[in-house]
Amino acid sequence: MKIWRFENDKQYDxxxxxxxxxxxxxxxxxxxxxxxxxxxxxxxxxxVEVDPNKSILxxxxxxxxxxxxxxxxxCYKLLKKKFxxxxxxxxxxxxxxxxxxxxxxxxxxxxxMLQSLDYAAELLNDPQNLVLIFPQGKLxxxxxxxxxxxxxxxxxxxxxxxxxxxxxxxxxxxxxxxKKPTATVYLKVEPNAGKSFEELKNAxxxxxxxxxxxxxxIVI
Amino acid sequence: xxxxRSNRLIKxxxxxxxxxxxxxxFKVLKHNEVKVLPGHSVLLLCNHFSWxxxxxxxxxxxxxxHRDFHIMMQEDHLKKRMFFNRVGGFSINRKSKxxxxxxxxxxxxxxxPNNLVAVFPQGALExxxxxxxxxxxxxxxxxxKIKGDCQIIYYSAFIEYxxxxxxxxxxxxxxxxxxHDFDFEKAKAMINAHHKKALKEQVNAEH
Numbered sequence: 001m002k003i004w005r006f007e008n009d010k011q012y013d014x015x016x017x018x019x020x021x022x023x024x025x026x027x028x029x030x031x032x033x034x035x036x037x038x039x040x041x042x043x044x045x046x047x048v049e050v051d052p053n054k055s056i057l058x059x060x061x062x063x064x065x066x067x068x069x070x071x072x073x074x075c076y077k078l079l080k081k082k083f084x085x086x087x088x089x090x091x092x093x094x095x096x097x098x099x100x101x102x103x104x105x106x107x108x109x110x111x112x113m114l115q116s117l118d119y120a121a122e123l124l125n126d127p128q129n130l131v132l133i134f135p136q137g138k139l140x141x142x143x144x145x146x147x148x149x150x151x152x153x154x155x156x157x158x159x160x161x162x163x164x165x166x167x168x169x170x171x172x173x174x175x176x177x178x179k180k181p182t183a184t185v186y187l188k189v190e191p192n193a194g195k196s197f198e199e200l201k202n203a204x205x206x207x208x209x210x211x212x213x214x215x216x217x218i219v220i
Numbered sequence: 221x222x223x224x225r226s227n228r229l230i231k232x233x234x235x236x237x238x239x240x241x242x243x244x245x246f247k248v249l250k251h252n253e254v255k256v257l258p259g260h261s262v263l264l265l266c267n268h269f270s271w272x273x274x275x276x277x278x279x280x281x282x283x284x285x286h287r288d289f290h291i292m293m294q295e296d297h298l299k300k301r302m303f304f305n306r307v308g309g310f311s312i313n314r315k316s317k318x319x320x321x322x323x324x325x326x327x328x329x330x331x332x333p334n335n336l337v338a339v340f341p342q343g344a345l346e347x348x349x350x351x352x353x354x355x356x357x358x359x360x361x362x363x364x365k366i367k368g369d370c371q372i373i374y375y376s377a378f379i380e381y382x383x384x385x386x387x388x389x390x391x392x393x394x395x396x397x398x399x400h401d402f403d404f405e406k407a408k409a410m411i412n413a414h415h416k417k418a419l420k421e422q423v424n425a426e427h
Contacts, residue, residue, distance in 0.1 A: 039385070063380070063381060063382070064380075064381030064382060064383075064384075065381065065383060065384065065385055066381060066385070139382050139383060139427065140423070141380055141422055141423045141424075141425060142379075142380055142381070143349065143378060143380075143419055143422045143423055144423050145423075172349070173379070173381065173387075174269070174270075174347060174348055174349075174379075175269065175270030175271055175272060175348070175379065176269070176270060176271070176345055176347075177270075177271055177345055178271055179271050179272075181379075181387070212349060215347055215349050216347050216349040216350050216351070217347065218346065218347040219344050219345070219346050219347070220344060220345040220346075
């Protein structure tokens with residue numbers, strides 16, 4: 001059964017799901033590759049070893065519109081999985097084409113959130129998939145020290161326990177000596193995926209601090 | 221040492237072109253206000269983290285500080301881009317004995333209240349995330365040698381993206397007083413405290 005919600009006399013489907021369209025997905029793929037290549041001097045990441053028989057849950061910091069695009073490139077070049085990303089509902093409504101690139105919506109303030117979290121866990125059942133979630137829930141500065149975690153991520157992990165590989169990503173953008181910025185993604189596989197919320201938060205924070213320290217120490 | 225050979229016409233033509241290039245590359249350049257003293261030259265200290273820093277300083281001088289722009293550049297960098305010599309660039313070579321000459325030349329420029337000299341006190345390209353601003357002793361030497369009135373202004377610049385595809389730059393200005401009441405250690409502590417505060421404020425920046 002489809003549930004509908006009414007807001008400002010407009011009718012919205014409760015949840016925006018990814019759509020499969022071969023042409024649009026390909027156009028988006030080339031567009032993302034082109035626009036990231038044009039804007040950035042370089043996108044740096046170190047290879048990590050991942051189990052091909054497991055899906056991936058990617059947790060990352062959120063400071064700009066670019067980070068899902070950067071991580072899309074990382075997914076395509078390194079992890080070689082089908083990309084899905086959890087996006088705020090208002091963004092998916094504003095940018096309708098995102099659903100063809102693997103976006104599904106979440107609305108923190110409504111009861112449909114559970115539906116979105118269930119859907120994310122469902123996607124993780126297929127070993128071909130990668131689900132990207134920004135646990136911060138909104139845009140924060142690139143200079144934050146403490147990463148805020150929303151509770152929902154624990155539900156996804158609980159639901160899909162054992163079927164996926166937990167991967168942490170911390171992204172930083174710096175200019176340094178080039179005219180165009182360089183994006184650096186620090187990746188780390190977290191072996192104990194079935195952790196409690198607090199432990200997960202601390203583990204990510206540790207990885208983030210470590211990555212930030214490496215970025216801070218750059219002197220040319 | 222290469223002294224500056226700025227040309228009024230080239231400077232006049234370069235300013236709008238620079239504004240255009242910055243507008244194309246960045247979404248907004250936001251800065252806070254400090255009290256700029258009239259009749260004082262300005263020694264502008266900036267944090268050095270990107271290719272764009274010199275252009276930021278030049279643009280801010282043009283739109284906000286309203287002085288004649290000069291900038292201290294590394295000698296090998298200036299030699300590769302001699303055009304900047306025509307818009308106010310002069311050289312410094314930290315490894316040679318001429319370093320004192322460059323510092324004296326800076327102080328001389330600052331004797332004139334219409335001038336502004338931008339200096340990167342870190343002396344190297346450092347990460348934008350750094351919490352410590354290392355200030356080289358040369359700044360102390362320059363300020364002591366100035367004979368006229370000079371105001372010392374520092375800013376921390378940070379680059380952020382948020383919703384936009386284009387980056388925005390946030391400048392946090394600090395007034396470090398004039399050359400008459402300058403104390404190197406005190407100024408260093410003040411700048412570092414300001415930088416840390418600016419980093420904290422940046423996290424809560426409106427977007």
